[in-house]
Amino acid sequence: MPLPHAISALPADVVAQLQAAGLRATRPRLLVLRAFQERAAQHLSAEAIVLALRAQATPLPRASVYNSISALVAHGLLMVTDVGPGRTLYEYMAHWHHHFICQQCGVILDVPCVVGASPCLLPDQIDAEVSSAQVIFRGLCRACVLANTSAAPLSQP
The missing domain is CATH 3.30.1490.190 (Ferric-uptake regulator, C-terminal dimerisarion domain)
Structure with a gap:
């Protein structure tokens, strides 16, 4: 089945990474993973990703970002850094x-x-x-x- 236009505009490697990790290539997962890849050297909060997606005109509901991050962490595509009470950051797992x-x-x-x-x-x-x-x-x-x-x-x- 072909991907919707907005998703097919994303690099094929993002789709392939999700599929190789055993995840369906949903729009939220694609957008969130790509946002982390574009900021690969940074340690980011989920809220920073919400704002980044909004700034690039691809907003997602906050819950979708958190759910996508959770799935990406569970499948080894993102790394978690617990930097202190109430402060968790994530980064692309290069x-x-x-x-x-x-x-x-x-x-x-x-x-x-x-x-x-x-x-x-x-x-x-x-x-x-x-x-x-x-x-x-x-x-x-x-x-x-x-x-x-x-x-x-x-x-x-």
Whole structure:
């Protein structure tokens, strides 16, 4: 069955990715996945995607965006970053990695995973089946460390 015109205008790779992940290529999923792909280096809230879709004249109901994000996460196309109470961000899953969050300025940096895949441990290390994993490092980014160092008063002899 041919796709509706608005959907067929999207790159075929988006449709193929959804289908390869076992998902139907619905309009909301296509638009949400494409929005994340276009912002692949960013960590975004669901609300940011709602606003981005509205700004590009392809608005979706908020519930459709949240439902699409949930399906895309469950099928490994998006990654979740829990950055603190009530603040969850998402990003396009180009590769598995961890995150560093600066406790001063809030910048989020991607940290390479030494294992290269989730759940970052060997199956024989624990007697359980891991369904998801997340490692978040917290501290001060280089810019904040330098700013704090240059702002520190000089000690007097």
